[in-house]
Amino acid sequence: KNQVEQSPQSLIILEGKNCTLQCNYTVSPFSNLRWYKQDTGRGPVSLTIMTFSENTKSNGRYTATLDADTKQSSLHITASQLSDSASYICVINMEYGNKLVFGAGTILRVKS
Amino acid sequence: DADVTQTPRNRITKTGKRIMLECSQTKGHDRMYWYRQDPGLGLQLIYYSFDVKDINKGEISDGYSVSRQAQAKFSLSLESAIPNQTALYFCATSDPLRGYNEQFFGPGTRLTVL
Numbered sequence: 001k002n003q004v005e006q007s008p009q010s011l012i013i014l015e016g017k018n019c020t021l022q023c024n025y026t027v028s029p030f031s032n033l034r035w036y037k038q039d040t041g042r043g044p045v046s047l048t049i050m051t052f053s054e055n056t057k058s059n060g061r062y063t064a065t066l067d068a069d070t071k072q073s074s075l076h077i078t079a080s081q082l083s084d085s086a087s088y089i090c091v092i093n094m095e096y097g098n099k100l101v102f103g104a105g106t107i108l109r110v111k112s
Numbered sequence: 113d114a115d116v117t118q119t120p121r122n123r124i125t126k127t128g129k130r131i132m133l134e135c136s137q138t139k140g141h142d143r144m145y146w147y148r149q150d151p152g153l154g155l156q157l158i159y160y161s162f163d164v165k166d167i168n169k170g171e172i173s174d175g176y177s178v179s180r181q182a183q184a185k186f187s188l189s190l191e192s193a194i195p196n197q198t199a200l201y202f203c204a205t206s207d208p209l210r211g212y213n214e215q216f217f218g219p220g221t222r223l224t225v226l
Contacts, residue, residue: 032212043217102154
């Protein structure tokens with residue numbers, strides 16, 4: 001079964017600190033992997049996208065990495081801000097059938 | 113994303129009632145989707161439509177039906193709501209020719225079935 005598993009389930013950090021969220025997947029083959037940010041009460045919004053051949057992609061303070069050999073991706077947030085408090089979802093676009101497989105998300109809370 | 117709107121935003125109903133959730137988009141995308149989100153689970157695809165005349169079942173279509181009234185409108189119906197359909201429902205749109213088929217999500221509808 002194609003799966004996307006994220007860890008940790010939730011995380012609390014102090015404002016200004018860095019953190020790394022993990023995504024392990026078994027989906028294969030896939031065309032791209034995307035990280036979404038979902039604020040409370042809102043729909044997910046795309047942060048980064050990587051194809052299977054890319055290793056890293058940045059969007060401001062967000063940096064995503066992909067290791068296709070170990071089937072792992074991570075999202076690193078630098079100098080966290082209160083507005084980073086949200087759920088972060090790892091999503092894989094399967095190569096065939098244009099189907100998306102969603103992780104359950106990591107809930108991040110940034111405290112002052 | 114204001115380009116994808118959903119109504120209502122919140123709804124409480126009783127078991128056995130018929131419910132319709134509506135989605136409208138101004139992005140001009142042909143593809144539209146309905147998902148449900150439950151705590152601790154990833155979004156699950158209910159139905160999707162690649163154009164006005166195309167409707168496809170997703171992973172969890174039982175108990176749901178959809179209608180694609182126009183390119184911009186895609187409605188989800190629960191013919192006879194049951195408590196385990198209590199969830200957050202999202203509509204999404206995409207254009208496969210742009211942005212690696214990124215999906216753009218509406219703000220969601222929180223549905224509670226008592």
